Amino acid sequence: MQVAFEESLFPLGLLVPNVPIPTLVFTQATLSLQLLTSHLASSKLSLLGVPVLREGNIIRLSRMLLDAAQACSGIRSLMSLVILAAIYGHFAEPRLLLRGLLAPAAIPIAVVPRDLSCKSLQSFPGSFRWQCIGRVAAADV
Secondary structure (H helix, E strand, O other), X not given: OHHHHXXXXXXXXXXXXXOOOOHHHHHHHHHHHHXXXXXXXXXXXXXXXXXXXXXXXXXXXXXXXXXXXXHHOOXXXXXXXXXXXXXXXXXHOOOHHHHHHHHHHHHHHHHHHHHHHHHHHHOOXXXXXXXOEOOEEEEEO
C-alpha cells in the first residue's frame, strides 16, 4: 500500500498545474512579468545611450512606442518549462538534490530568450507595426 502511494505521488502532482489559475492571481503574475520586462528593457536601452521613457509597462522611444503585452508575458511558457523540467528530473535524474534544482533552473531558461527577443525588437529602426515578439509588442506612434 505504501509503495503504491509513493509511486502515484508524481503523476498526481502533475495534475496540479492543470487546475485553472484564478483570474486575479493570473493577472497579478502577468502584470509583474510585464513590469519586470519593461524595466529590464528600458534599463538596457539607457545603458546603450538610447533616450527612453518608461511609464509602467509602456516604453517610449523617439520614434516608437513599446508595450509589454499581457498575452506575451511568458507565464504559460514558464509553466510549461517548469513542468517539463520536473518530468525530466523524475525520469532521468536519480539524485534527489538535482531533481529539486531542475524546476527552478527552468525559470532563467524561460526568461532569457524572451529578454533577448525584446532587446532585438527594440533595435529595429523606424516605426513598424509588430505582432507579439517575445514579451514586447510595438505599435506605431
